[in-house]
Amino acid sequence: MDKKEMIRINHLNKSFGDLHVLKNIDLTVYESDVVCLIGSSGSGKSTLLRCLNFLEKKDNGNIIIEGIEVNPRTDNLNKIREKVGMVFQNFNLFPHKTVLENIIEAPMMVKGVDKEKAIFKAKQLLQKVDLEDKADVYPSKLSGGQKQRVAIARALAMEPDIMLFDEPTSALDPELVGEVLTTMKDLAEEGMTMVVVTHEMGFAKEVADRIAYMHDGKIIEHATSEQFFNHPKEERTREFLKATMLK
Amino acid sequence: MPSFSHFFNILTETKGVFLKAMLLTLELTAVSIILGIVIGLIFALLKNSKIKVLELISDAYVYLVRGTPLIVQIFILYFGISGIFLLPDFWAASIALALHNGAYISEILRGAIQAVDKGQLEAGRSLGMTKALTLRRIILPQAFRRALPPLGNQFIISLKDSSLAAFISMNELFNVATTLGSNNFDEMTYLLIVAVYYLLLVALLTFIVNRIELKLAVSDR
Numbered sequence A: 001m002d003k004k005e006m007i008r009i010n011h012l013n014k015s016f017g018d019l020h021v022l023k024n025i026d027l028t029v030y031e032s033d034v035v036c037l038i039g040s041s042g043s044g045k046s047t048l049l050r051c052l053n054f055l056e057k058k059d060n061g062n063i064i065i066e067g068i069e070v071n072p073r074t075d076n077l078n079k080i081r082e083k084v085g086m087v088f089q090n091f092n093l094f095p096h097k098t099v100l101e102n103i104i105e106a107p108m109m110v111k112g113v114d115k116e117k118a119i120f121k122a123k124q125l126l127q128k129v130d131l132e133d134k135a136d137v138y139p140s141k142l143s144g145g146q147k148q149r150v151a152i153a154r155a156l157a158m159e160p161d162i163m164l165f166d167e168p169t170s171a172l173d174p175e176l177v178g179e180v181l182t183t184m185k186d187l188a189e190e191g192m193t194m195v196v197v198t199h200e201m202g203f204a205k206e207v208a209d210r211i212a213y214m215h216d217g218k219i220i221e222h223a224t225s226e227q228f229f230n231h232p233k234e235e236r237t238r239e240f241l242k243a244t245m246l247k
Numbered sequence B: 001m002p003s004f005s006h007f008f009n010i011l012t013e014t015k016g017v018f019l020k021a022m023l024l025t026l027e028l029t030a031v032s033i034i035l036g037i038v039i040g041l042i043f044a045l046l047k048n049s050k051i052k053v054l055e056l057i058s059d060a061y062v063y064l065v066r067g068t069p070l071i072v073q074i075f076i077l078y079f080g081i082s083g084i085f086l087l088p089d090f091w092a093a094s095i096a097l098a099l100h101n102g103a104y105i106s107e108i109l110r111g112a113i114q115a116v117d118k119g120q121l122e123a124g125r126s127l128g129m130t131k132a133l134t135l136r137r138i139i140l141p142q143a144f145r146r147a148l149p150p151l152g153n154q155f156i157i158s159l160k161d162s163s164l165a166a167f168i169s170m171n172e173l174f175n176v177a178t179t180l181g182s183n184n185f186d187e188m189t190y191l192l193i194v195a196v197y198y199l200l201l202v203a204l205l206t207f208i209v210n211r212i213e214l215k216l217a218v219s220d221r
Helices: A045-052 A077-083 A099-110 A115-128 A144-156 A174-189 A201-207 A225-230 A235-244 B004-013 B015-047 B052-067 B070-084 B089-115 B118-126 B131-168 B173-183 B187-220
Strands: A005-016 A019-030 A034-038 A060-065 A084-087 A162-166 A193-197 A210-215 A218-224
Touching: A005 A045, A005 A193, A019 A045, A019 A193, A019 A218, A034 A045, A034 A201, A045 A060, A045 A162, A045 A193, A077 A084, A077 B118, A084 A144, A084 B118, A099 A115, A099 A144, A099 B131, A115 A144, A144 A162, A144 A174, A174 A193, A174 A201, A201 A225, A210 A225, A210 A235, A218 A225, A218 A235, B004 B015, B004 B187, B015 B052, B015 B089, B015 B131, B015 B173, B015 B187, B052 B089, B070 B089, B070 B131, B089 B131, B118 B131, B131 B173, B131 B187, B173 B187
Parallel strands: A034 A193, A034 A210, A084 A162, A162 A193
Antiparallel strands: A005 A019, A005 A060, A210 A218
16 A cells, blocks of 8 residues: 555553453554444453553553654653544533633644634634634533534644544434534545544444454454445454444 | 720721731731642642652641641741741741641642543643643643632631731731730720721632632633
């Protein structure tokens, strides 16, 4: 493949105490790819995602971001995190700041962007997530779907090369899931490299280029979306698909 | 009991003396609150540092201060420290009050910092913010807001605790009241007068804290 490697993981292991949550994970994500990590709760998919921006520390293995192997002890993780945006299940907006302030905080404080430029960019992003009228509102006034779209805009304000989504729609009321998925789909169509932990099979099927199915700390099957949903190789994958959607 | 007219006569006559004493009480309180917040914040951060030695230092400080009466602490600073180097009375009292306050404030802030959702730190870090920056811009403002009601309580306590500076002959409200009271063989009148001054000051302090609370609550509206 000619595409640039954005993320490469080799033999990644991670334990919480006695619990071995990631077992020898290998995964490569190419530029502009959308990779969905799916699997049941406790399969390790969120932990894997969190390892990618070093919110969790790996035990061993290599994490290579845009061709550079990251050593969490010696490298400046903040620099790496600037390139890797993250969207959380619980939004984690800053409640004491308005929507606009949420978005301009990191560009101004971390990158030193001046205020006018940061605001200009933030307003563009708000337009993109269809919330330009909410700039001066505090997060407590937003619906879950709106909060998550602000969180996406906040992450995009740092102009990341890669976006990580940790179950971005799991905390939402069912009728609000669509608006967030639409925003994510738009982002995918613009060519953003995305790794998405999700239970939304419809989204995975429609938007993802590749699917990695995790079970018990291992990637059981890693295939293109088409292959994964239509011709799953592993018995366990078939069971999982049968249980989740194709009843 | 003194009659009302007598009480009001004395209240008016002594206005000047008491206002001057009130100023000193306010100065003692202000210094002890401001220094106390600085000290409290430092020890709250030490306690939350996850570095064993620093946590122990913070624990020891809180234990020593909470474990001894304020008057003993004031006397130690006044007699003990001023024996080693010269500490003006005002600063002996202020520093003792601030050290005392700091221990309680550190406990208030420690709890408030720990109560901020862990996701806030992760969100800050995921945006490339350093730990210190996230603490300053994201965690502490939220913690401070949460801490404000108990802090207000502590501020009122420190206002009233400043009366103990009377025992190292600071001419603050309580000292003036007891001195004038015994000179005029009219303790009760002067004690009632000083109670009125304290009530006024507490009302003022409560008003200020409530205003700050309202201002910070804007993000809930």
